[in-house]
Amino acid sequence: MTSFPVTALALFLSVVVACADAAPPSYPAVQLLSADKTVVGETIRYPSGDARVTASIVTLAPGGRTIAHRHGVPMFAYILDGELTVDYGDKGKRVYRAGDALMEAMAVTHAGVNTGTVPVRILAVYMGAAGASDVIADR
Numbered sequence: 722m723t724s725f726p727v728t729a730l731a732l733f734l735s736v737v738v739a740c741a742d743a744a745p746p747s748y749p750a751v752q753l754l755s756a757d758k759t760v761v762g763e764t765i766r767y768p769s770g771d772a773r774v775t776a777s778i779v780t781l782a783p784g785g786r787t788i789a790h791r792h793g794v795p796m797f798a799y800i801l802d803g804e805l806t807v808d809y810g811d812k813g814k815r816v817y818r819a820g821d822a823l824m825e826a827m828a829v830t831h832a833g834v835n836t837g838t839v840p841v842r843i844l845a846v847y848m849g850a851a852g853a854s855d856v857i858a859d860r
Contacts, residue, residue, distance in 0.1 A: 753799060753822040761812040761826045765795045770850035779843040781805070781835040789832040789859045794849030796825040803841030807833040830859045 757765055778801070781787070800821045808814045809831045816836070817823065825831075825845075835841040847855040 754797065754824065756824045759795075759824045759826045759829075760815060761809055761829050763827055763829070765824060766827070767848065768794055768850040768853040770852055773849050773851050773853070775847045775849065775855060777845045777847075779845050781833070781841045783835050783838055783840065785835045785841075787833045789830050791830050791857045791859060792825060792827045792847070793854035793857055794847050795827065796855070797846040797848070798823050798825050799844040801842040801844055803835060803839050804837030805833045805841045805843065806836040807831050 759765060779787075781803075798817075800817045800819050802819050804819075805817045806814055807817065809826055809829050812826070812829055818837075849855055
């Protein structure tokens with residue numbers, strides 16, 4: 722005859738195994754982006770070294786401009802508020818609005834301007850490495 726603790730353990734383990742095979746718990750999740758290329762078609766490449774992720778909220782007033790720049794690391798951007806027009810030179814211009822998600826250009830110099838009537842707020846997440854430059858100013 723099996724003792725109670727062994728029977729209880731067997732029951733517990735059968736529940737754990739059954740739960741492991743069950744679907745994950747359901748909760749709201751909306752995918753914002755899945756990409757292997759930047760907005761201008763560059764293959765996303767990660768720098769070598771110790772990983773470092775940096776997240777910032779960039780805010781530009783109406784008419785405000787960024788400097789001309791590139792990125793030394795992949796950068797995910799999500800437009801929280803407003804409208805931003807980014808000029809990628811010979812790769813064209815793109816307009817991003819609240820709710821847009823993108824993998825920003827890396828090697829292509831670009832500059833943005835808030836072409837809307839309210840401040841643009843951008844969540845910028847740099848997926849880099851210690852010592853790598855998130856933003857590289859171009860002249």
